[in-house]
Amino acid sequence: MCRRLLNCIAGYIRPSSGAVTVDGRIVERPGPERGMVFQQYSLFPWKTVRDNIAFGPLRTGRRRAEALPIADHFLEMIGLTGFAKHYPAELSGGMQQRIFPILRVKSALISKKSCVIFALGCAPTITDK
Numbered sequence: 001m002c003r004r005l006l007n008c009i010a011g012y013i014r015p016s017s018g019a020v021t022v023d024g025r026i027v028e029r030p031g032p033e034r035g036m037v038f039q040q041y042s043l044f045p046w047k048t049v050r051d052n053i054a055f056g057p058l059r060t061g062r063r064r065a066e067a068l069p070i071a072d073h074f075l076e077m078i079g080l081t082g083f084a085k086h087y088p089a090e091l092s093g094g095m096q097q098r099i100f101p102i103l104r105v106k107s108a109l110i111s112k113k114s115c116v117i118f119a120l121g122c123a124p125t126i127t128d129k
Contacts, residue, residue, distance in 0.1 A: 010034055043088040043096060050075065050084040052099065 007013045008020045011030040020027040022034060043052050050071045057067035075081045078098045088096060 043099065045088050048085050048087055049080060049091065049099060052088070 004013065008015045009022070009027065011027045011034065014028070027034075043049075044055065047055065050068065053071035053074050054064070054067040057070050058064065062070075072081070072084070075084055080095060080098065083091060083095065091099075
């Protein structure tokens, strides 16, 4: 039930009845104004830890010279500064789990989404900036 609701809000599926609206607009498909943060973690295996974290700011149009200091700030926050040039396969599972929430939440918030959906467990948690 809750996964279906989250998928409807994200625009991945249509509701069986009624309509889902975000900011007064009917949700018909995924859109850039909504971000979804999934429970399972996944990192780009071909990118370094630093580049994985810089991906969000780069995707929103920031230059590399702006994105890398943002990545460095988050690496310091989670205690992985010394692993910036490592690849995900070189990290322990615990280290990867520390990076994942930063990636997804930061990416969703930096992108200035109007709705961020946290698909963590059974109960939906929906935030509205």
